[in-house]
Amino acid sequence: MTAAPLISNRAIDARDSDATLVVLLGPPGAGKGTQCERLARRLGLTHVSTGHALREEVRRGTRLGALAARYLDRGRLVPDALVVDAMTNAIARSGATSGVLLDGFPRTAPQARLLEDLDLGTVRLAVALILERLRSRGRADDQIDVLRTRLISYETDTRPLLDHYGRRGILVHVDGNRSADEVTATLAGHLVAAGVSPARSGPLLV
Numbered sequence: 001m002t003a004a005p006l007i008s009n010r011a012i013d014a015r016d017s018d019a020t021l022v023v024l025l026g027p028p029g030a031g032k033g034t035q036c037e038r039l040a041r042r043l044g045l046t047h048v049s050t051g052h053a054l055r056e057e058v059r060r061g062t063r064l065g066a067l068a069a070r071y072l073d074r075g076r077l078v079p080d081a082l083v084v085d086a087m088t089n090a091i092a093r094s095g096a097t098s099g100v101l102l103d104g105f106p107r108t109a110p111q112a113r114l115l116e117d118l119d120l121g122t123v124r125l126a127v128a129l130i131l132e133r134l135r136s137r138g139r140a141d142d143q144i145d146v147l148r149t150r151l152i153s154y155e156t157d158t159r160p161l162l163d164h165y166g167r168r169g170i171l172v173h174v175d176g177n178r179s180a181d182e183v184t185a186t187l188a189g190h191l192v193a194a195g196v197s198p199a200r201s202g203p204l205l206v
């Protein structure tokens with residue numbers, strides 16, 4: 001089944017792609033965004049962030065953005081139909097020709113199934129960044145509430161995804177409590193091992 005854009009017919013056609021997709025999973029504060037940026041730069045991959053894609057729709061004043069804004073403001077999960085359209089648009093706009101690092105999507109098991117139906121590419125690797133201690137990044141009290149909501153959402157909605165990718169044999173766990181450089185080096189090793197990025201000779205400069 002190929003899912004049609006559910007909310008708008010603006011979704012640019014990014015389907016029937018044989019792109020290689022990598023899914024980054026981890027609780028808020030695990031450093032997914034930072035790591036994706038580093039990996040994209042160093043390995044020539046495309047980084048597509050769901051939060052960024054949704055905020056871009058808000059900034060552009062699209063109908064999708066207006067509908068998503070009320071969820072974004074509260075740290076609640078945005079309905080799947082909106083997220084799918086925002087991601088389809090963002091991947092198409094990125095003009096990705098190589099591997100795509102998906103930062104923030106899928107976040108739930110139903111979203112993982114939607115991603116498979118969308119034919120945006122094939123998920124070859126899922127990485128779970130594991131944190132022993134949570135980082136609150138010095139947020140104000142009102143932001144702590146948003147963080148708490150997002151943590152609960154991670155535990156209830158996102159954890160089942162680990163089983164989903166574990167069953168497919170493409171899940172790796174990476175300790176996110178180390179320095180950013182060490183985490184990047186480990187992630188890069190997994191990407192190369194999974195054939196997402198060509199092996200580089202010499203040490204990876206991070």
Ligand code: AMP
Pocket residue numbers: 049050051052054071072073074075076077078079083103104105106107108111150
């Ligand atoms: P992020 O930039 O990843 O921190 O995401 C910011 C916000 O975007 C989240 O708090 C959610 O409201 C929304 N969001 C991001 N990814 C998803 C997703 N996969 N499904 C639903 N909502 C999402």
